[in-house]
Amino acid sequence: MLLPMQPLLRAAPLIVSRGNHEDCWRAGNGFFLFMDPRPGTWDDCAPVAGPDGAPAAPEVVTAPYAIDLPVRAGRTLRLVITDSAPGSDTRITPASTLMAPQFAAAARLAAPARGRESWLVTHRPPFGYVSSTVVAPGGSPWPGDIVAATRGTLADYRMIVSGHLHFAQMVQIPGQPGQLLLGNGDTRLDPPTGYERPATGPSGYPAPTSAWTLVEFGYAVALPGRQAGRWTFRLRDMDGRLQATCALAGQQLGCATP
Numbered sequence: 644m645l646l647p648m649q650p651l652l653r654a655a656p657l658i659v660s661r662g663n664h665e666d667c668w669r670a671g672n673g674f675f676l677f678m679d680p681r682p683g684t685w686d687d688c689a690p691v692a693g694p695d696g697a698p699a700a701p702e703v704v705t706a707p708y709a710i711d712l713p714v715r716a717g718r719t720l721r722l723v724i725t726d727s728a729p730g731s732d733t734r735i736t737p738a739s740t741l742m743a744p745q746f747a748a749a750a751r752l753a754a755p756a757r758g759r760e761s762w763l764v765t766h767r768p769p770f771g772y773v774s775s776t777v778v779a780p781g782g783s784p785w786p787g788d789i790v791a792a793t794r795g796t797l798a799d800y801r802m803i804v805s806g807h808l809h810f811a812q813m814v815q816i817p818g819q820p821g822q823l824l825l826g827n828g829d830t831r832l833d834p835p836t837g838y839e840r841p842a843t844g845p846s847g848y849p850a851p852t853s854a855w856t857l858v859e860f861g862y863a864v865a866l867p868g869r870q871a872g873r874w875t876f877r878l879r880d881m882d883g884r885l886q887a888t889c890a891l892a893g894q895q896l897g898c899a900t901p
Contacts, residue, residue, distance in 0.1 A: 645677070658710060658722060662766025662807055666728045668700035681708065702729050704741050707749035711759075714867045719759045723800070725749040727767040730788030732807075742792035750796040760801045760872055763820070768805035769793045770814040770822040770845060772854070774837035785845040794847065801872060802891055809833040811857040811878055813889055813898040817849045821896025823876065823889060825863050832858050855898040861886050 648657070665674035671688035679685075684705060693699030707725040714720050725746055730738035753761035767789040778784050786807070797803070803822040809832050812824040838856035859880060866875045876889040878898075889898040 658724065658764070660724050660764050660766045660806075661705065661726045661728050663728055663730075666700075667703055671700070671703070671728070679705070681705075702738065702741065704729060704745050707745055707752060709752045709761075714760075717758045718867075718871055720867075721753065721759050721761040722764050723749045723752045723761055725763060725765040727765045727789055727792070730767070730792070732767075732773075732786040732788075733783065734787045735791050736788055739788040739791035742788065746793045746796045750799060753799040755799055758871070761799060763797065763800045763803045765789075765803070765805055767807045768812075768814075768822060768824045769797070769803060770816050770819070770848075770851075771805065771808050771812060771824045772814065772838075772841050773808060774834045775839070776834045776837040783846070784841055790845040790847075801894055802874075802896055810838075811859075811861065811863070811887075812838075813853070813855045813896055814851050815853045815896055816844055817852055819848070820894040821891060823863070823896060827857065827860055828862050832860065834858075853897060855887075857887060857900075859886060863889075 659678045661674055665671050667688035675684045675687050687703050687705060688701065690698035691701045705726045707723055710722045710724065712720045712722065727742060729741060730736060749763065767786055769789050771786055772784040775784065797819055800820040802820045805822065805824050806826040808824060808826045809830060811827045814822045835858040840851055840854040842850055844850045857878065861878055861880045863876050863878045868874055872893050874891040877885060878887040880886055885901050887898050887900045889896060
């Protein structure tokens with residue numbers, strides 16, 4: 644995989660957030676060997692003894708880390724990379740208590756500093772919602788464990804960047820940083836219908852003031868504005884055609900199609 648990516652890696656670094664496909668029972672060993680940038684993580688998915696004594700995959704959540712990117716003189720973008728590999732999308736499980744301390748530590752990395760803007764980068768979306776066509780009767784459209792794990796930790800981020808769900812989506816919850824979900828760059832897309840704005844938010848949160856979903860393959864490019872805290876995101880299809888433009892000001896995010 645890395646050899647075909649050589650031209651890309653010569654032009655720009657690759658920053659990878661660990662998610663459910665990198666859980667230890669799936670591809671965790673490969674992730675820690677090839678993708679995690681920190682020393683000493685290579686054996687984090689080493690087998691442990693299961694209840695019957697046979698080798699089993701551990702459930703691991705690694706510590707967050709931050710990458711500072713200079714935007715211009717006096718302005719820095721801090722990306723806080725936070726592990727969200729384990730857990731359930733539809734209910735609260737013990738995985739939420741495993742992840743919660745790491746999101747609390749991530750929040751400390753995002754503490755306000757002069758000239759610095761912080762984004763949370765994590766695989767599972769705290770405010771992503773799924774199509775009504777795939778929610779079981781009586782079920783919640785919001786991912787479960789990640790909502791519980793991040794509660795009370797998001798105030799100092801300007802925005803949240805995530806993936807996991809197979810589409811592009813913007814969600815703005817009152818009093819919270821805007822979320823841009825970019826899960827439309829790789830595998831089969833989720834169902835293309837049923838993305839009306841939910842009447843309620845994740846458990847304990849108000850309903851979104853705005854929400855927008857695009858179920859098409861594509862990618863996004865972030866462009867800094869002239870003023871601190873302002874960014875423009877251009878979403879394009881696989882041929883480079885403009886799909887949508889999103890604007891961030893402070894913690895407020897909005898998207899519109901051309």
